Amino acid sequence: MTISVTANPYTTPPRNEITVTVPTGDVMKTASLTRIINGVPELVRTQPATGFDTQIVYDYEAPYDTPATYQFTTTYTDPTAVTTAWDETWPNLSNWTGDTGSFTVASGVLSLSASGYAIYHLDRALPAAASYRAVVSKLTASGTDLVSVKQSGVQFLTATGAVLVQVSPNLSGKITVQYSTGATVTTAISGSSPFTVDFLGSSIVVSGTGGTYTVPNLANTDYATVRITTAYHNPGTFQVGEIKTSTYGTTTNATYTSGSLSLSPVNAWIIHPSNPGLSIPISSGDRSTVTIRSIGDVTNQSAATEHVILGQSEPITTTNGPRYSNRLQMVLGVRTRPQELALSALIQDGTPVLIRFPGILPTGFDEGFYSVGDVQRARWAQRPNFEFRDVTLPLTKVQSPVVSVANTGWSFASLAATFDFGTVAAAYDSFADVQTDNRNPGY
Numbered sequence: 001m002t003i004s005v006t007a008n009p010y011t012t013p014p015r016n017e018i019t020v021t022v023p024t025g026d027v028m029k030t031a032s033l034t035r036i037i038n039g040v041p042e043l044v045r046t047q048p049a050t051g052f053d054t055q056i057v058y059d060y061e062a063p064y065d066t067p068a069t070y071q072f073t074t075t076y077t078d079p080t081a082v083t084t085a086w087d088e089t090w091p092n093l094s095n096w097t098g099d100t101g102s103f104t105v106a107s108g109v110l111s112l113s114a115s116g117y118a119i120y121h122l123d124r125a126l127p128a129a130a131s132y133r134a135v136v137s138k139l140t141a142s143g144t145d146l147v148s149v150k151q152s153g154v155q156f157l158t159a160t161g162a163v164l165v166q167v168s169p170n171l172s173g174k175i176t177v178q179y180s181t182g183a184t185v186t187t188a189i190s191g192s193s194p195f196t197v198d199f200l201g202s203s204i205v206v207s208g209t210g211g212t213y214t215v216p217n218l219a220n221t222d223y224a225t226v227r228i229t230t231a232y233h234n235p236g237t238f239q240v241g242e243i244k245t246s247t248y249g250t251t252t253n254a255t256y257t258s259g260s261l262s263l264s265p266v267n268a269w270i271i272h273p274s275n276p277g278l279s280i281p282i283s284s285g286d287r288s289t290v291t292i293r294s295i296g297d298v299t300n301q302s303a304a305t306e307h308v309i310l311g312q313s314e315p316i317t318t319t320n321g322p323r324y325s326n327r328l329q330m331v332l333g334v335r336t337r338p339q340e341l342a343l344s345a346l347i348q349d350g351t352p353v354l355i356r357f358p359g360i361l362p363t364g365f366d367e368g369f370y371s372v373g374d375v376q377r378a379r380w381a382q383r384p385n386f387e388f389r390d391v392t393l394p395l396t397k398v399q400s401p402v403v404s405v406a407n408t409g410w411s412f413a414s415l416a417a418t419f420d421f422g423t424v425a426a427a428y429d430s431f432a433d434v435q436t437d438n439r440n441p442g443y
Contacts, residue, residue: 001026003072005258013279014265016059018070018258020048023078027052029251030075035059036257037068043438045273048072060276062263063367065359070258075251082246085127089242096228098122109138110240112230122228126156129247133198134226138241139191141169151231152238153178156197156204159224165204165215166229167197169238177206179215187213194241199223268292268361270346271354273369273401278346280339282332284361290339293390295363296329325397326366334389340377343391347372352398370395419443 006017022028031048034041048055062068086095090108093100099120103112112120126132134156141152153168153176165179175189188210189195195208204215226245230238267281267289281289304319334340346353352369373394380388415434419427427443428434 001072001074001076001254001256003070003256003258005070005261007261007263009263009265013060013269013271013276013281014064014263015276016062016068016070016261016263018044018057018059018072020055020057020072020074020256022052022054022076025052025078025081026076027078028074028076030073031055032073033057034071034073035062035068036071037063037066041071044070058276060271060279061273061354061356064356065262065264067260067262069260071255072257073253073255075253077251078249081249082133083249085129085132085245085247086124087242087244088124093122096122096124098227108242110228112238119231120229123225126223126226127245127247131198131200131248132223133196133246133248135194135196135244135246136167136241137194137243138239139167139169139175139195140173141238142171152229154197154240154243155227155229156199156223157225157227158222160222161225163227164223165197167195167206174210175206175208177213177215179204185213187211189213265358266360268355268357268363271356272346272351273354274351278342280342280346287335290343291333291335292363293331293333294329295365296331298366299327300324301327327394327396330393330395332391332393334391335387337387340387340389340391347375347393352401354400355395366397369398369400371398 001023002021004019004021006019008015008017018033020031020033028048028050031050033044033047035044036042044057044059045061046057046059048057059070088095090105090110092105093103093110100122102118102120103110103122105111110122134154136154139154151168153166155163155166157163163180165177168176168178169191170176170186173191174187175191175195176184176186178184187206189206189208189212190210193209195206198205198207206213206215226243228240265281267283267286269279269281272278282292283289284292301324302319303321303323304317306315306317308315332343334343350372352371354367354369355365356367357363357365373396375394376392378390378392380390415424423443424434427439429438429440433439
């Protein structure tokens with residue numbers, strides 16, 4: 001996987017475009033995208049969707065003219081990719097245990113010709129994996145006793161030696177599948193061409209030229225050994241071609257970091273976090289946009305209260321915490337009815353809005369999310385067809401609306417499994433930090 005970023009300062013609103021490229025076949029199980037500024041990570045509001053598609057995510061909330069990088073953390077797997085565990089091309093029988101002296105190897109094929117009653121076994125350990133694939137390039141037999149042929153084949157055994165499944169040749173050249181519940185199924189799969197046996201948890205799938213067969217409802221999936229076994233009552237020949245076993249791609253945890261970039265638009269913006277299309281530009285004098293008429297004085301209300309004590313000239317104070325956040329008024333000028341309607345639509349649902357200023361408008365405004373109070377609209381002149389208005393926005397600085405972490409694998413079930421009640425307060429500074437899994441150092 002890779003992550004790449006592009007600044008788009010002229011879109012509405014300006015945004016950083018983050019592309020998370022998912023290679024064909026890979027499947028993301030969890031995904032978490034953070035913006036990092038001055039070493040401090042913050043979850044991007046829109047997160048990549050889990051699944052197998054390449055994702056493009058837009059970040060509308062990055063501070064302007066400030067270098068930022070993006071970090072993508074994911075848990076992913078490629079369910080179709082396999083890594084070879086061992087590949088038996090039959091140069092010899094040194095990797096196998098059992099009746100090696102009874103078999104012959106020639107031209108990449110293992111053969112046994114026998115007459116009379118005899119049972120021969122060759123064993124080799126399977127890879128320790130939850131899911132894996134075995135490929136058998138050939139499995140054929142000839143003889144006059146069909147029962148004895150069915151007793152010959154490639155078996156997959158548990159650690160205790162129980163046979164989970166056996167694939168056997170039959171005299172018609174097809175593959176017969178027998179499994180632990182006792183069922184025997186003759187498939188349409190050719191034994192003279194390569195076929196695969198996929199071990200997928202509680203089922204086994206046999207596929208090859210002619211069709212596919214799924215072994216259902218296996219109670220035991222403790223695969224440990226592959227066994228080549230033969231049993232003869234009458235003269236016959238048994239041949240096994242190259243066998244390869246592979247483990248499926250394991251789940252991988254990985255983190256990818258982008259290069260640095262800066263977003264540098266020409267206007268300030270008031271951004272709606274959940275519906276960026278409602279966002280509007282504001283400027284200091286461009287009449288094609290809503291303009292900034294004034295930014296009022298900032299008030300930080302005290303959280304302390306005074307209490308007068310009987311007989312004392314000086315009161316005492318109590319406080320319930322630090323001073324409250326910034327409160328101020330911003331007056332915006334609208335010159336057309338569409339500008340007024342756009343501003344009204346932006347603040348109509350009461351969602352806190354994000355206010356960003358570029359470096360070319362050095363107002364000293366304390367950027368962040370603001371709740372908009374009771375709005376006033378004042379006409380510039382009391383006459384018809386005069387659309388100029390001053391719109392006064394009472395602003396209170398608030399915390400960012402919570403970013404969803406549905407795709408990151410974090411949930412309250414995860415919280416309960418990770419922390420006990422006594423350590424949660426030490427691990428997180430606020431409930432918002434709990435929701436976004438923003439932990440204190442050391443946790």
